Structures are given as structure tokens and as C-alpha cells.
Amino acid sequence: MFGEDQIAQQLSATRDTLAEAPAAAGGQAGPILTEGADGRIKVTLGADGRFERIKMSLSALKDGPEALLDQLAFALNTALDLRSEQTAVPVPAAGMADVNERVARMQDASLRQFKDMDESVRQLMRQIHGR
Incomplete structure (x- = not known):
């Protein structure tokens, strides 16, 4: 009556799609020099x-303080850029579109099921109250 199996299947399919997406980077393997x-x-x-x-x-x-600071900033920024590249999470463009579509279908199906459930409760209440 409430479509619990259908919701469970839709959630399972969505989880499967998310599991196929690239995993988030967990950090780099070693130090950066x-x-x-x-x-x-x-x-x-x-x-x-x-x-x-x-x-x-x-x-x-x-080389002097100004040149020293410039080169130090250069080396530090290069290291930070390398770390960002290593830990960047690729954007799964097609995968997320599929997930969004599945979630939208699940939302639509859920709304229909809740409307059906609401109508069933209303009918039951009418029977109980004798109308």
C-alpha cells in the first residue's frame, strides 16, 4: 500500500550510483618537497x-630579505599547489546528473505514495465516522 519496497529499490539504486562516483581523495601518500x-x-x-x-x-x-621572502613564498605556494592537485576531487559530471535524476524520480514517486496514503487515511476516517 505504501510502496516501501519501491522506495527501498530506488534508494538502493541511488546508493549504487553514488558508490560508482570517484572516491574523495584521502590525502597524499607522502611529504611534498x-x-x-x-x-x-x-x-x-x-x-x-x-x-x-x-x-x-x-x-x-x-640575496637579501626581499628576495629571500619572494623565493620562500614561491616555494611554499608551489608546495600548497601540489597538495591541492593531489587532493582534488574530480567532479563526476555525468554521475551526478544521473543521481539528480534518480532522486527527482524518487521524490515524485514518494509524493504520489503519500497522496495515496493520505487518501486511504481519509477514506478510513470517513468509514469510522459513518459518512
């Missing part, structure tokens, strides 16, 4: 994606 100032500045991001260490040679310090 980038360089600036021709290898005289090295920046490491840990496997968890957080900043871990900076190593620099004495010759990098001789």
Missing part, C-alpha cells in the same frame, strides 16, 4: 598537508 632560489630554499609539507620544515643555504640569505 619544493624548492626556491635554485634549490637554495627547500620547503616540506608533511603527509598530512601541514607545513613541516624550511631548509635554506647560507647563500640564500645573502
Whole structure:
């Protein structure tokens, strides 16, 4: 009467579609090491994606504070960009369209089933009250 089996089948199909979508990236496999100032500045991001260490040679310090900061920012931003690329989740364009379509069908079917259920309850109430 309420179509529980049909709703269960629709939910199962939607779950199957979601399971086929690419999995979210779970992080990178290891640390990321980038360089600036021709290898005289090295920046490491840990496997968890957080900043871990900076190593620099004495010759990098001789370039002056402004050049040092520019190269440090370059190395750090490169490391962060690499981390973003490694952890980016691809957008499943076709898969999500299918999921949206299935959810819309499920919503439409649910509305019809609730209308049917409402009408059944109204008929029962009319019988109980003798109308």
C-alpha cells in the first residue's frame, strides 16, 4: 500500500550510483618537497598537508630579505599547489546528473505514495465516522 519496497529499490539504486562516483581523495601518500632560489630554499609539507620544515643555504640569505621572502613564498605556494592537485576531487559530471535524476524520480514517486496514503487515511476516517 505504501510502496516501501519501491522506495527501498530506488534508494538502493541511488546508493549504487553514488558508490560508482570517484572516491574523495584521502590525502597524499607522502611529504611534498619544493624548492626556491635554485634549490637554495627547500620547503616540506608533511603527509598530512601541514607545513613541516624550511631548509635554506647560507647563500640564500645573502640575496637579501626581499628576495629571500619572494623565493620562500614561491616555494611554499608551489608546495600548497601540489597538495591541492593531489587532493582534488574530480567532479563526476555525468554521475551526478544521473543521481539528480534518480532522486527527482524518487521524490515524485514518494509524493504520489503519500497522496495515496493520505487518501486511504481519509477514506478510513470517513468509514469510522459513518459518512
